[in-house]
Amino acid sequence: MGGHLAADAGSVLAVVVLVAAVLFAVMAVRRRWFVRKGGTVECSLRVCPETGEPGPWRLGIARYQGDTLHWHRVFGFRARPRQVIHRRGLVVSGRRAPGDREAEGLLPGVEVIAVRDGGTRLELAMGASALTGFLSWLEAAPPGFPVDIPQPE
Template identity: 70%
Template sequence: MGEHLAVDVGGVLAAVVLVAVLLYVGMVVRRRLFARGGGTVECSLRELPRDGEVPGAWRLGFGRYKGDVLQWHRVFGFRTRPRQVIHRRGLVVANRRGPGPEETESLPPDVTIIEVRDGDLTVELAMGAEALTGFLAWLEAAPPGFPVDLPSPE
């Protein structure tokens, strides 16, 4: 009986490890497929409530520029559709700051946080210097007539 139990436990452990490896490979392949099309940047996101409530948690992800929208996807996920879509038309960059002491553990090092308003949606995006430069260039490259509001540099 002890041998059968050991074989059963070993089989279950092998199946669990196999499933974990397949999930990891699936996430890596998904990310590479997104990156292959170009225009992807590392970008953490957190939603800001309207009524002074506590902001949501920071979620690790990446943004993908697709025409006049920035599609945000979670890193650890399998969805092919974006979790958030930020439209360039009418976009307002309301604030720019460094991470606070309570945010440093949940964000990559050397990021800048920008508050972005797109209609009813208000989010904060945490990006490295290169990603932020690309984001601001994407905003400034809007076609004539696009109302984009950028804060003056500090």
């Protein structure tokens, strides 16, 4: 009887490992698919409600598509973006270094930029080169859409 139980436990463990490997492979292929299309940067995002504490930081990939920035979670399976940020009407309200407690959940060497897209307040955390690209994307807006970009505090 003990031999059958060990074989059953081994089979279950093998299935669990196989499922985990398939899920990891799907996430890796999805990430590679996003990156191959070009215009992508690593970018963490969190939603900041009008009242209360901001949400948790989520690691993701941002991809520029014309007048929108599509943000996808790194650890996810969706092909559609979790957040779409529109360049037209985007207001940058602040730029800062992450706090000590925040830095633990972010990639090293990032800056945080606070934005408002319509009624949604967000914070984006990205490295220096990604931030330069983001600010250039904002400044490249068509005429008639002034962009005010605050300097870091």
